[in-house]
Amino acid sequence: MRRRPKAPPRPQSRPSDDYSSFSERSERPDRSGGLASVFNTATMAVLVAALVVGIGLGMFFGSTTTSSDLGSVATRYDIDRSAPDPELCVQYGASAMAVDLRAFLTLNPFNVYVSQPRMQPGCVIRSSNWSILQSRNLVNSQEANQCRDRMNTFAYTGSIENQASEPRIDCVYQNDAAGNLFLRQPGVGGAPPEAQRF
Numbered sequence: 001m002r003r004r005p006k007a008p009p010r011p012q013s014r015p016s017d018d019y020s021s022f023s024e025r026s027e028r029p030d031r032s033g034g035l036a037s038v039f040n041t042a043t044m045a046v047l048v049a050a051l052v053v054g055i056g057l058g059m060f061f062g063s064t065t066t067s068s069d070l071g072s073v074a075t076r077y078d079i080d081r082s083a084p085d086p087e088l089c090v091q092y093g094a095s096a097m098a099v100d101l102r103a104f105l106t107l108n109p110f111n112v113y114v115s116q117p118r119m120q121p122g123c124v125i126r127s128s129n130w131s132i133l134q135s136r137n138l139v140n141s142q143e144a145n146q147c148r149d150r151m152n153t154f155a156y157t158g159s160i161e162n163q164a165s166e167p168r169i170d171c172v173y174q175n176d177a178a179g180n181l182f183l184r185q186p187g188v189g190g191a192p193p194e195a196q197r198f
Contacts, residue, residue, distance in 0.1 A: 089123035098122035147171035
């Protein structure tokens with residue numbers, strides 16, 4: 001059996017830089033990588049600082065500017081602050097927005113017309129605290145019995161502490177919470193038990 005002669009060794013030629021292999025490139029130290037990583041780190045630090053400062057300024061200006069100054073009512077605090085007799089209302093009931101409007105119904109042709117609503121701050125008194133109205137002679141016992149028989153409660157607009165403002169007191173019916181579509185949204189809990197019967 002004959003052995004094949006070995007091929008003569010090829011002369012080692014140094015490849016040009018344009019066509020260097022991937023392994024040779026990976027072995028070379030990357031001098032620009034250090035500068036790029038420092039630049040990326042500095043850029044990220046500046047962006048994070050700008051984000052934190054922006055959030056902080058937004059929270060500062062959001063908390064110092066009240067929504068009532070801008071012509072809108074956005075929080076429960078704004079409603080509580082605007083209610084007639086705010087401390088008394090929060091203690092004995094709940095602040096509210098009273099909407100006064102008139103509706104007209106025509107039958108031929110069938111149409112419904114609604115007047116421009118008049119919005120004003122109001123207060124709804126808990127049924128267990130009606131004595132606050134009776135002690136000021138704003139509601140007599142007959143009116144209280146009629147309102148209680150219909151399982152309603154009292155609400156008012158105007159100040160009851162300053163009767164010169166002539167407060168308007170009405171027996172109001174509490175809407176069934178099951179008919180409130182805001183409370184039946186997915187992810188929103190139902191009304192708490194104490195809110196079922198005010």
